Amino acid sequence: EAQLVESGGGLVQPGGSLRLSCAASGFSFSSYSMNWVRQAPGKGLEWVSYITSSSSNMYYADSVKGRFTISRDNAKNSLYLQMNSLRDEDTAVYYCARDVGYGFDIWGQGTMVTVSS
């Protein structure tokens, strides 16, 4: 069964950094592009970032561009999100999601990031 499991969330002060991880299993991770999607408490979904299967291209939402970096390690079946210069408005549950070209078909359970002093 295809599965994604996020980790690395927690409480961080404004201006701080955090690195999220997403471990994939049950499918050929290296064959798929991947995404990060977040959801602020009580709010809707927001697409954050995308990376191709070979890491040749990465894209970001304007709200995180220049602060977040998406990466992956296909040998470890893992996806990452390095988050720097964190702001209060980055507080959210962060999901990793498998990209199938027409949408996101597999999602993790999410990891909570809280930015607060």
Next chain:
Amino acid sequence: QSALTQPASVSGSPGQSITISCTGTSSDVGNYNLVSWYQQHPGKAPQLMIYEVSKRPSGVSNRFSGSKSGNTASLTISGLQAEDEADYYCCSYAGSTTWVFGGGTKLTVL
């Protein structure tokens, strides 16, 4: 990258049909047939229900259907059941390998 517009809430009785609209622009919904819909139960991860405007992934009930006209996409759920009560989000490709979601619609089954 402005969010797509969805009604905040819709409701219906068991057995009835409801439709949720999703309005974007000519840069996203109106320009690509890459509209998808996601169902999210409280505390759970989203689940893909519709892709490419009107296609259903394997395992999704045929009570769920999608359509699009111009800059507005729609999700229709027929034969409402209690387990359909959830939040629903539309999503559209917006070019340059970016995606935009709707604000979400809370469906209440009366």
